[in-house]
Amino acid sequence: MSKDVFTIRGRNPDVLTCIANLSNDEVFTPPEFANRMLDEIERAWSESNEGSSIWADPNVTFLDPFTKSGVFLREITARLTLGLASAIPDLTERVDHILSRQVFGIGITQLTSMLARRSLYCSKWANGEHSIAKSLTTEDGNIWFERIEHTWVGRKIERRAHPTENRGITVSLEGTGRCKFCGAGEAEYGRGEELETHAYAFIHTNDIRALIAQLFGAEMHFDVIIGNPPYQLSDGGFGTSAAPIYQLFVEKALALDPRYAVFVTPSRWFAGGKGLDDYRERMLSDHRMRSIVDYPKLYEAFPGVKIRGGISYFLWERDFDGPCTVQTMWDGKPLGEPADRYLDNFDVLVRRNEAVPILEKVRAKKESTLEKRVSSRKPFGLATNFMGNASQTDLRQPVKLFANQRIAWIERGDLPSNASWVDEWKVLMTRVQGTSAAIETKFLSKPIVAGPGTACTETYLVAGHFQSEAEAEAYASYLRTRFVRFLVSLRKPTQDAAKGVYGFVPDLNLDEEWTDEKLYARYALTPAEVAFLESQVAAHPDDSGVTETPGEMLV
Numbered sequence: 001m002s003k004d005v006f007t008i009r010g011r012n013p014d015v016l017t018c019i020a021n022l023s024n025d026e027v028f029t030p031p032e033f034a035n036r037m038l039d040e041i042e043r044a045w046s047e048s049n050e051g052s053s054i055w056a057d058p059n060v061t062f063l064d065p066f067t068k069s070g071v072f073l074r075e076i077t078a079r080l081t082l083g084l085a086s087a088i089p090d091l092t093e094r095v096d097h098i099l100s101r102q103v104f105g106i107g108i109t110q111l112t113s114m115l116a117r118r119s120l121y122c123s124k125w126a127n128g129e130h131s132i133a134k135s136l137t138t139e140d141g142n143i144w145f146e147r148i149e150h151t152w153v154g155r156k157i158e159r160r161a162h163p164t165e166n167r168g169i170t171v172s173l174e175g176t177g178r179c180k181f182c183g184a185g186e187a188e189y190g191r192g193e194e195l196e197t198h199a200y201a202f203i204h205t206n207d208i209r210a211l212i213a214q215l216f217g218a219e220m221h222f223d224v225i226i227g228n229p230p231y232q233l234s235d236g237g238f239g240t241s242a243a244p245i246y247q248l249f250v251e252k253a254l255a256l257d258p259r260y261a262v263f264v265t266p267s268r269w270f271a272g273g274k275g276l277d278d279y280r281e282r283m284l285s286d287h288r289m290r291s292i293v294d295y296p297k298l299y300e301a302f303p304g305v306k307i308r309g310g311i312s313y314f315l316w317e318r319d320f321d322g323p324c325t326v327q328t329m330w331d332g333k334p335l336g337e338p339a340d341r342y343l344d345n346f347d348v349l350v351r352r353n354e355a356v357p358i359l360e361k362v363r364a365k366k367e368s369t370l371e372k373r374v375s376s377r378k379p380f381g382l383a384t385n386f387m388g389n390a391s392q393t394d395l396r397q398p399v400k401l402f403a404n405q406r407i408a409w410i411e412r413g414d415l416p417s418n419a420s421w422v423d424e425w426k427v428l429m430t431r432v433q434g435t436s437a438a439i440e441t442k443f444l445s446k447p448i449v450a451g452p453g454t455a456c457t458e459t460y461l462v463a464g465h466f467q468s469e470a471e472a473e474a475y476a477s478y479l480r481t482r483f484v485r486f487l488v489s490l491r492k493p494t495q496d497a498a499k500g501v502y503g504f505v506p507d508l509n510l511d512e513e514w515t516d517e518k519l520y521a522r523y524a525l526t527p528a529e530v531a532f533l534e535s536q537v538a539a540h541p542d543d544s545g546v547t548e549t550p551g552e553m554l555v
Contacts (some may be wrong), residue, residue, distance in 0.1 A: 011472045026068060026108065027305050029228045029264065034071045035261050036293070038079065040315050041224060042279065044260060044290060048319070054224075055083025060102065061220040063258075066229045066249055067105035067143060069115030076103055076226075077120060091132070099133035099142065104216060107145030108230060109196050116143050144215045150199045152177035152186050181205070182245055183275075184233050203248040208255050217231040225258040231266055231307070247279040263312040264301075267294060270349035271493045272500075290317045291325040294351055300331065309493035326353055347503075350490050354532045359490065359504060361523045362539060371501035375462040377431070377498065380456040381416025402428055402448065402456040415455055421465050426450045427471035427479065428460040433497040441538035443485045443492060443520070449478035461499060466510075472509040482537040483519040489536065 014478045045054040054060055080098045081091075088094035099121065106112025114124045117140070123131040133141060155177040162169045177186040181204040191197055205211040208424025213219045229249035232242040246265045253261055272280045283289065296310040314324075323340040328351065339353035350356055382401075388408030392398035397412035399422055412422060422532040428448040447463065449472050456462070463479065466472045478484060487504040488497070508514060520530050 007225070008373040026112070026230050027228065027302055027307075028069045029071050030302070031071050031075065031262070033301060034075050037226060037264065037313050038072075038075055040291060040293070040313070041226070041260055041262055044315055046142050046319055048317070053083055055079045056086050056087065058084055058097065059100070060223045061221070062103050062224045062226065063220075063256075064105045064227040065225060065253060066108050066200065066227050067116040068108060068112040068228070070105065070119030070143070070338045072101045072226050072228075073105050073116065073143075082511060095132055096134045100135040103142060104220070104222070105143040106202055106215065107143055107373070108199075108200055110145060110147065113140075113143055113145035117141065133228050142216070142461070146201070147193075147197060148199045148201050148204060149197055150179035150184050150186070150189055151181060151204070153180040154178050154358050155186070165210075165528045168336075179204075181247060182233065183243055189233075191436065198230075198233070200249075203252055204243070205252075208252045208421050221258075222256060223259045225253045225256065225261045226263070228264045233267075237447065244273075247276060251279070254316065259318050261316040262313060264306050264311060266309060267296065267312045268309045268493045269310075269353060270309075271491050272348065273494070273496070280348070284347075286316070287321050287323075287342070288316050288318060289314060289324040290320045290322075291315045291327070293329060294350075295329050296351060297330055300329070308495065309554060326351075328352055348491050348513050352532075355486075355490055355536075358523075358525060358529050358533060359487070360508060361525065362487065365506070365523070367506040370463070370505040370507050371499055373507055374429075375418075377461075378417075379460070379462040380418050380421070380455045380457070382410075382455070384458045388457075398453075400450075400454045402450060402454065402460055403457045406459060410455065418462075421462065422455055423452045424465040424467060425452065425469050426454065426456075426465045427463045427472050427476045428456055429463045429479070429497065431459060431461055431497060432495050440489075441536070442540075443489045443537065444479065444497065447479045449473060449476050461497075463502075471510050474513055478508065478510070478514045480540050481514060481516050481519060482534060482539060483516050486533045486537045 020190070023139065042054055062073070062076050064070075067073060077095070077098050080102060081095060084094050084098070088097055096474065103120070105113075105116055105120075105153075107116055117126055118124050120143065121128075121131040121133050121136075121141060123129075125131065125139045126133055126136040126143070127139055131141075136142065155172045155174070158171050158173055159168050160171050163168075175187045175190060178184065179186075179189070179199065182200070184198070189198060201211065201215075202208070209219075229246045232244050246263075247269065250261075250263055250265070253263070269276045269280050269283065273478070292312055292314045294310065294312040298306065298308070298310065300312045323342050325338050325340050326343075327338040327394070328335040336352070336354055341353070341356065343349055345356075346359070350359060384404050386403065388401045388403060388410045389395065390408065392400075392409045394458050395409060395411050398409050399412050401408040401410045412419060415422070426449075428450055430445045433443065433445045435437070449469070450456070451469070464475050466475065484505050488501050491503055492501040512518075525533070
C-alpha cells in the first residue's frame with residue numbers, strides 16, 4: 001500500500017475543516033481542535049505509563065460514541081499508523097489492524113455515519129473495494145448506525161365516548177408524550193421515516209454495556225472514549241430554552257468504565273442551569289477529573305457557531321484521584337497560568353484561576369448572600385407575555401406594571417402573588433441580562449428603582465424590596481459596582497440572570513453607600529487582584545443614579 005494512503009488528511013485545506021455544521025445541535029469538531037484533545041490523552045497516558053506512547057500500543061482501543069465527521073477516529077488512526085511502525089512494519093497490515101481492532105465509532109445520523117466511514121476507511125462502505133480496511137466484512141465496519149425510535153411516555157389521557165357502544169373509553173393522545181430516555185417532545189420528534197429521529201442509540205438504553213456488546217458483536221472494553229456529543233434537543237431555536245443532552249452522553253460513556261475519557265461540550269454545566277444541576281454536582285465532586293481546558297470567548301473554539309458561555313473539554317482518568325488542572329484559553333493561547341484545584345471547593349466551577357483567591361476572601365467572612373434576597377421567577381405571578389392595560393383609566397386600584405420593554409397597568413386585586421410588595425420600594429433587574437458581544441464585560445442591566453404602587457412581569461426579578469427610597473437607592477448603587485458584577489459573572493455563563501447568579505454576592509448593610517474602593521478594602525484585595533477584577537468587568541458608563549426605564553440594558 002502506498003505511503004500516500006492518508007494524503008486526504010494532509011491536503012490544504014483539510015476537507016474536514018471545510019464542512020459546514022448541519023445545525024448548532026450537532027457541531028463538527030475542527031481537526032486542529034481534535035488534535036489538542038488527543039495531545040491531552042497522550043500526555044496523561046505517558047505520565048501514568050512510565051513515559052510510554054499510547055500510539056505505540058497495538059492493544060489500546062478507542063471509541064467515539066457520537067461520531068459525526070469521523071475526525072477523532074481519523075486522527076487517532078493517523079497517529080497509530082506512525083506509532084505502530086516498529087510493531088507492525090507492513091503498512092497495509094498495520095492500517096488493517098488499527099481499523100479492524102482498535103478504532104470504533106457510533107454514528108449519530110445516517111449521513112454523518114457515512115461521512116465518518118469516508119473519513120476513516122476512504123470509502124463509505126467499510127468492505128468496499130476502495131476501503132483501506134481489508135479485514136472488515138460488513139458495510140458499516142466498526143462505525144455502527146441504525147435508525148431507532150424514541151420511547152414515548154406520559155401522553156395525555158382523554159376520556160371519550162365509544163364510537164359504537166354506549167360507554168366511555170380512555171384514549172392516549174398521540175403527540176403529547178416525551179421520550180423516557182432523552183426527554184424529546186413527541187410533537188417535535190415524532191417524525192415519519194423520511195426524517196431523522198435524533199433518537200441517539202447511545203443514550204436510549206437502560207444497559208449501556210449490553211448495548212455495546214450488541215452493536216459490536218462481543219463484550220467490549222474501551223481504553224479511551226473521546227468525542228463531541230450532540231449538545232441539545234432543538235426546539236426551533238438555540239439557547240437556554242432548548243434542553244441540553246450532552247450530559248446524558250457523558251454519563252453513559254463513563255458508565256463504560258474507560259481508562260480515559262475526553263469530551264468537548266458547552267461550558268454551561270460549570271454553573272448548572274436547565275437540566276444540568278445534578279450533572280454539575282457529580283462532575284465537580286469527581287476527583288478523577290484530571291484536566292479542563294476552557295474557551296470562554298464566543299466563536300473561538302468553533303468559528304461561526306454561537307455557543308453562549310463558550311465551550312471546554314475535559315480529561316477524566318479512571319485511576320486518578322486528585323486536583324484538576326484548569327487552564328483558560330484566549331485567542332488560541334493560554335491565558336494565565338494553569339492551576340491545580342479541587343473543583344468542589346465551590347458549588348459551581350469558577351472558570352478563571354485568578355478569580356479563586358478573590359472569591360475565597362469574600363467567602364471567608366461567611367456573610368449571607370443576595371440569593372436569599374432576590375425573588376424567584378415571576379415575582380408577581382405574571383408571565384412575560386402578560387399585556388395588562390394600556391392606561392390606568394377605569395381601574396379602581398391601578399398598579400403600574402413594568403412589562404416587557406414597556407409600561408402597562410393592572411388592577412391590584414388581579415395580581416396572582418406578592419401583592420404586599422406593591423406598597424414597598426423595589427429594585428428590579430431584568431432576568432435576561434447581557435449583550436450579543438463576543439466578550440461580555442457588563443453582566444447586569446441597570447437596576448430599576450420602582451416606588452410604591454408598582455409591580456412587574458416575569459421579564460424582571462425583584463432584586464430586593466424595602467421600606468424606604470434611601471435603602472432602595474443604596475441597594476441599586478451597590479448592584480452597579482464592578483465588585484458585585486464580577487461576583488455575578490462567576491455564576492453567570494449565559495444571558496440568563498436568575499436569582500442563583502447572586503449566590504456569591506454578600507448581603508451588606510445598606511446604611512452606607514458601597515463603592516468599589518470600599519469593597520476592595522473590606523475584602524483586602526491586592527492591587528493585582530483589583531487589576532484582574534477590573535479587567536473582567538467594565539466600568540458603568542454612568543456611575544451615578546439609576547433608571548426607571550423598563551428593559552434598558554448595559555451596552
